[in-house]
Amino acid sequence: MDNPKGFGLVQRDRDFRSYQDLETHAERRPSVWIVPRNDWGAGRVELVEIPTNSDTNDNVVGFWVPEKPPKPGGRRRSPTPCTGTATTRSGRRAAVSSRPAATRGP
Numbered sequence: 001m002d003n004p005k006g007f008g009l010v011q012r013d014r015d016f017r018s019y020q021d022l023e024t025h026a027e028r029r030p031s032v033w034i035v036p037r038n039d040w041g042a043g044r045v046e047l048v049e050i051p052t053n054s055d056t057n058d059n060v061v062g063f064w065v066p067e068k069p070p071k072p073g074g075r076r077r078s079p080t081p082c083t084g085t086a087t088t089r090s091g092r093r094a095a096v097s098s099r100p101a102a103t104r105g106p
Contacts, residue, residue: 007045008033009062024055042067 011029013019019026043066050059 001044002042003039004036004045004064006033006035007062007064009047009060029058040064040066 008031010031010033011026014027016025016027043064045062046065047060047062050061052059
């Protein structure tokens with residue numbers, strides 16, 4: 001994939017009746033969508049499920065893997081900054097940014 005327009009993990013179904021789980025409340029799990037502000041080049045999005053002892057832990061992550069990894073000891077410019085939106089457990093949407101708070105614009 002070349003220069004993705006965005007990627008993320010989305011909890012699509014927000015109806016308790018679909019899960020009926022009083023412990024984990026899967027319908028409230030957060031979602032996030034990442035939007036690059038510049039070209040990331042060729043690569044792929046990798047999805048990983050992290051082993052966990054409890055289904056109450058959020059254990060799935062997604063991240064960008066460049067097609068050409070940096071050489072050992074070499075440097076590579078990070079594909080950030082990026083922006084995105086997150087849906088919180090309460091269902092509210094919130095903006096997210098990879099830039100430190102001190103460098104964020106209005």
